[in-house]
Amino acid sequence: MKEFIDNRVILWDFDGVIVDSMAVREKGFWETLSNYPEEEVKQLIDYHKRNGGLSRYVKFRYFFENIREEEVSEKKVAELSSSFSTIMRKSLVNKEILIGEVLDFIENHQEEFKMHIVSGSDGEELRFLCDQLGISSYFKSIEGSPTPKISLVKNLLERTKYDKQKVCLIGDSINDLDAAEYNDIDFFGYNNQELKNKAGYIENFR
Incomplete structure (x- = not known):
C-alpha cells in the first residue's frame, strides 16, 4: 500500500x-437546539456522528427536513449556524x-x-x-x-x-x-x- x-x-x-472536538460539537448542537424535543436532537447527533465531514448547514437542514419533516428557510439555517458558531468560538479555543x-x-x-x-x-x-x-x-x-x-x-x-x-x-x-x-x-x-x-x-x- x-x-x-x-x-x-x-x-x-x-x-x-x-x-x-466531537464532544464539543455535540454539546453545541444540544445548546443550539435546546428548544426542540430531546429525541429529535438525539437523532441529529446520531446523524452528526455518522457524517462528520458534512457542514452544520447540511445538518441543520437535515434536522428540519428529515427528522422534523418540515420546511426550513435559508435564513433559519443561517441563524442556527451562527448561534452554533458563537458557541464553538468560545469552546474550541483550547490547545x-x-x-x-x-x-x-x-x-x-x-x-x-x-x-x-x-x-x-x-x-x-x-x-x-x-x-x-x-x-x-x-x-x-x-x-x-x-x-x-x-x-x-x-x-x-x-x-x-x-x-x-x-x-x-x-x-x-x-x-x-x-x-x-x-x-x-x-x-x-x-x-x-x-x-x-x-x-x-x-x-x-x-
Whole structure:
C-alpha cells in the first residue's frame, strides 16, 4: 500500500484529525437546539456522528427536513449556524483539544509537505480557531463550509495545479473519503476504525 508520506501535498480534515472536538460539537448542537424535543436532537447527533465531514448547514437542514419533516428557510439555517458558531468560538479555543501526535507531525514536517485544511466546519470560524490555537502558519490555505468538501478539494486542485498523484487527503469520515475519490486523489483514514477496510489507514503519526 502506498504510504501517505509518499505524497508531497497533504489536505487535512480538521475535526477528529487535528482537534479532538466531537464532544464539543455535540454539546453545541444540544445548546443550539435546546428548544426542540430531546429525541429529535438525539437523532441529529446520531446523524452528526455518522457524517462528520458534512457542514452544520447540511445538518441543520437535515434536522428540519428529515427528522422534523418540515420546511426550513435559508435564513433559519443561517441563524442556527451562527448561534452554533458563537458557541464553538468560545469552546474550541483550547490547545488541550489539539491531537498531540498530529500536531507534532505537522510541526516537524511543515517544510517537507505543502499542507492545507479542507473542513466541513464553517470557514470563517475555522480560520479564527486556527489563529487562536496558533497553527495557521503551518497551512497554505484554510477552507471550510458552506462550500461542500468535494467542491473545496476540487477548487483547491484547480487553483494550485497540483499533480494529483502527489496529493492525499487525511480524514476521519466517509464524507472525506468521498471527497478524495471524487477528485481522484489518495485518501488515508485516521481516528475512525470503520474506515480501515475502505482505504489506506494511519494508525498513528508517531
